[in-house]
Amino acid sequence: MVKDLAEKLAVRINIKKLNKRSVIILSSLAVLLIIITIIAICVSSKKPVMTDFFNTNKRYVSGIDVSQHNGKIEWDKVADATDFAIIRAGYRGYGNGALEKDARYKENLKNARKENMHIGVYFYSQATTVDEAEEEAEYVLDLIKHYDFDLPVFLDFEYPADSDGKLTGRLYNANLSGKEAAAVINAFCRKIMDAGYNAGIYASSNVLNFDIKTSALDDELFIWVADYNAKVTYLGDYDLWQYAKDGECDGVHSKYVDLNKWYIR
Numbered sequence: 244m245v246k247d248l249a250e251k252l253a254v255r256i257n258i259k260k261l262n263k264r265s266v267i268i269l270s271s272l273a274v275l276l277i278i279i280t281i282i283a284i285c286v287s288s289k290k291p292v293m294t295d296f297f298n299t300n301k302r303y304v305s306g307i308d309v310s311q312h313n314g315k316i317e318w319d320k321v322a323d324a325t326d327f328a329i330i331r332a333g334y335r336g337y338g339n340g341a342l343e344k345d346a347r348y349k350e351n352l353k354n355a356r357k358e359n360m361h362i363g364v365y366f367y368s369q370a371t372t373v374d375e376a377e378e379e380a381e382y383v384l385d386l387i388k389h390y391d392f393d394l395p396v397f398l399d400f401e402y403p404a405d406s407d408g409k410l411t412g413r414l415y416n417a418n419l420s421g422k423e424a425a426a427v428i429n430a431f432c433r434k435i436m437d438a439g440y441n442a443g444i445y446a447s448s449n450v451l452n453f454d455i456k457t458s459a460l461d462d463e464l465f466i467w468v469a470d471y472n473a474k475v476t477y478l479g480d481y482d483l484w485q486y487a488k489d490g491e492c493d494g495v496h497s498k499y500v501d502l503n504k505w506y507i508r
Contacts, residue, residue: 305502306502308329311345328360329364337411337413356391363394363396365399366383368400396435396441397443441465444466467483
């Protein structure tokens with residue numbers, strides 16, 4: 244009997260020790276979970292969350308994209324004619340690789356904003372490495388830091404053509420793999436998003452289908468596809484469709500202007 248009591252007492256003592264150990268372990272896990280949650284919130288707080296830019300019940304809204312090649316623009320007329328504009332901030336030379344600002348980006352951003360338009364920005368890239376993509380992003384962020392706009396900053400990923408219509412340029416000649424192309428795009432866009440902006444990629448259906456591993460692109464990115472066929476031939480999901488490069492818009496006096504549809508999520 245004494246032996247039985249001793250065994251029961253030993254069990255109770257072990258249970259108490261186990262309970263104390265369990266409490267310590269659970270408390271430690273709770274503290275760790277709180278720390279991880281705080282870190283996650285801090286990191287995610289850098290990322291923009293707004294995607295409902297347009298207060299409308301329409302299936303899509305219409306817009307243009309412009310650069311210095313479109314000349315001087317009457318933004319008051321553009322504001323009456325369309326819903327949004329995406330303005331080129333700058334570019335990297337496809338030959339020498341130099342970073343340059345668009346000659347009219349300040350004027351266009353200032354005057355489009357004055358008309359309370361929905362505005363986005365794009366940068367014509369020729370980055371062939373992650374380092375170059377990050378360099379381009381930092382260059383863009385410096386150009387746009389004094390301007391207020393609500394739409395994403397897009398990386399323009401495309402190949403120029405020479406006078407004979409043949410594709411050329413440092414990006415084309417780099418012959419990146421799909422995975423490498425996705426890494427370049429993500430590097431640019433992550434820098435942009437870390438600064439508090441939304442970000443996206445502009446490319447043709449052909450480039451998206453065959454030259455970029457789109458499954459490796461970050462989920463947060465907006466996809467802007469250029470395709471001048473009757474319907475988009477890109478096989479993935481997209482947000483914007485540049486459906487014409489020979490369009491017209493009141494207030495834009497160049498021979499042509501690019502026309503776009505932004506599909507409402």
